[in-house]
Amino acid sequence: MKKVKQQVWALLNALGMGGALQLHLASGLRDDGWFRSFQTKRPVDAQGQPIPWYSYPFLYFIEPRIKAHFEVFEYGSGNSTRWYAQRVQHIAAVEHDTDWIKIVAPQLPQNARLIEKPLGNPYVQAVALEGKKYHIVVVDGRQRVDCARYAINYLTPDGVLILDNSEREIYQPAREYLQQQGFRCLDFRGMTPIVSINSCTSVFYRDGNCLDI
Numbered sequence: 001m002k003k004v005k006q007q008v009w010a011l012l013n014a015l016g017m018g019g020a021l022q023l024h025l026a027s028g029l030r031d032d033g034w035f036r037s038f039q040t041k042r043p044v045d046a047q048g049q050p051i052p053w054y055s056y057p058f059l060y061f062i063e064p065r066i067k068a069h070f071e072v073f074e075y076g077s078g079n080s081t082r083w084y085a086q087r088v089q090h091i092a093a094v095e096h097d098t099d100w101i102k103i104v105a106p107q108l109p110q111n112a113r114l115i116e117k118p119l120g121n122p123y124v125q126a127v128a129l130e131g132k133k134y135h136i137v138v139v140d141g142r143q144r145v146d147c148a149r150y151a152i153n154y155l156t157p158d159g160v161l162i163l164d165n166s167e168r169e170i171y172q173p174a175r176e177y178l179q180q181q182g183f184r185c186l187d188f189r190g191m192t193p194i195v196s197i198n199s200c201t202s203v204f205y206r207d208g209n210c211l212d213i
Helices: 002-014 018-025 028-032 034-040 056-065 079-085 098-107 121-128 144-154 169-180
Strands: 071-075 090-095 112-116 134-139 155-164 184-191 198-205
Touching: 028 034, 056 184, 056 198, 071 079, 071 121, 071 144, 079 090, 079 112, 090 098, 090 121, 098 112, 121 144, 134 144, 144 155, 144 169, 155 169, 169 184, 169 198
Parallel strands: 071 090, 071 134, 090 112, 134 155
Antiparallel strands: 155 198, 184 198
8 A cells, every 4th residue: 555655646746746735635725724715715714714815924923913902994805804803892994896895794793894985085094084093004905005105194103004915016105105104014925815826915013013023
């Protein structure tokens, strides 16, 4: 039997398929739920629970640092909204897509608020609607440069801003602006749920921040 297994693996490796099979059988990608997310086309973990569509290294970084009293605001909504709602006091998210709102809204618990606003200034300025400041602002929707610039005025003194897909050239002005305003940056590059390419999720923070960086 052992010899047969060795022959099978030798054949698979010769065909260039051995590595792919091994990743599926036992790997970090399997443990993180990547294969399940790829099959379902949803950002979920290995048990099918919702997770943000961030790079896996960033998810490992931020989850133990989230505290129950946090107030969170998101540009964009989805499984990440559900994930934060399970961990923080309150989350609000702005969304411009009416059809997507119909899918997301019924899945949200009572401590989550979904705000519908059209793109443009109403969308960018939605962070001001609740009249509060936030420990975390997530910029993961449309108009990310404008949203990042506007939203830093609505962070708590220890607040942080998360910019997803921060490796994209189109978002570099946001990175530059935040750093000009005194924020430091930590980049977390790696694979994400659903897709097979690397991406970068970045956290912008100052001294005495709520994530204890």
